[in-house]
Amino acid sequence: MNWARAKAVVWRHIYNFKHSLDRVFDMFYWPVMDLLIWGLTSVYIRETASFPDLVKILLTGMVFWQVVWRSQYEITTNLLEEIWAHNMVNLFATPLTIPEWMMGVVLLGLTKMIFTIVFVFSLVFLMYGVEVLQIGWLLLPFLTLLLISGWYIGFIVSGFIVRFGNRIQTLAWSGVYLLAPFSAIYYPVETLPMWAQKIASWIPASYVFEGMRSVLTSGTMDQANLIKSGVLTGVYLLLSIKFFFFMFNNSKKQGLCSLE
Numbered sequence: 384m385n386w387a388r389a390k391a392v393v394w395r396h397i398y399n400f401k402h403s404l405d406r407v408f409d410m411f412y413w414p415v416m417d418l419l420i421w422g423l424t425s426v427y428i429r430e431t432a433s434f435p436d437l438v439k440i441l442l443t444g445m446v447f448w449q450v451v452w453r454s455q456y457e458i459t460t461n462l463l464e465e466i467w468a469h470n471m472v473n474l475f476a477t478p479l480t481i482p483e484w485m486m487g488v489v490l491l492g493l494t495k496m497i498f499t500i501v502f503v504f505s506l507v508f509l510m511y512g513v514e515v516l517q518i519g520w521l522l523l524p525f526l527t528l529l530l531i532s533g534w535y536i537g538f539i540v541s542g543f544i545v546r547f548g549n550r551i552q553t554l555a556w557s558g559v560y561l562l563a564p565f566s567a568i569y570y571p572v573e574t575l576p577m578w579a580q581k582i583a584s585w586i587p588a589s590y591v592f593e594g595m596r597s598v599l600t601s602g603t604m605d606q607a608n609l610i611k612s613g614v615l616t617g618v619y620l621l622l623s624i625k626f627f628f629f630m631f632n633n634s635k636k637q638g639l640c641s642l643e
Contacts (some may be wrong), residue, residue, distance in 0.1 A: 542626045587611075
């Protein structure tokens, strides 16, 4: 055993840390996210241990979060696939425009999302007897708002990726989770500290998850919160599209081939 060579392997990867956001995220980001989300969920469970609809609320929240995550994931990974395949220059050397590319990845993600949601809804019902469809007509605006939330997050993350390349590709999987603790997926917003509640008030998804719990427990929800979520979601989508255009044009000035 030559310890010098073993030491060389260690240093070879340590030197890569400053160039790889993925490795840093693996060390710190995911443990913090797990601690925040499941820690706050544990507090909520402890305070509502005898609540009869607790399992239904947690499973429905998990299913709804898949809509946000998957819709964001489809946009960012489709962009990364072009970078990985060294196809960015070829792609935009064609008559393809940025709005056309955006519409393409949105339609692709929407198609795949429909199959995913039907599958997950069926699986939750078969395995746990939880029928998400009991939310009724509100299911449509809930899913629509969550879907669009994933889109605006996807375009923001894609903007950073198209500007800085695959050095920050980890954001394609982890970027959406920055909002997860403030989205109140599994627990009410009031479980959060006051400073975090203020942030949550600007997160459209938090109103959807709060509304979901309200519908499951009382059968009603505050329509004003649904409207506020819709307005915020629409504004953020428009801003995210403008942001992607800005970052793409900035990247194009430096040469799209630099991304590959």
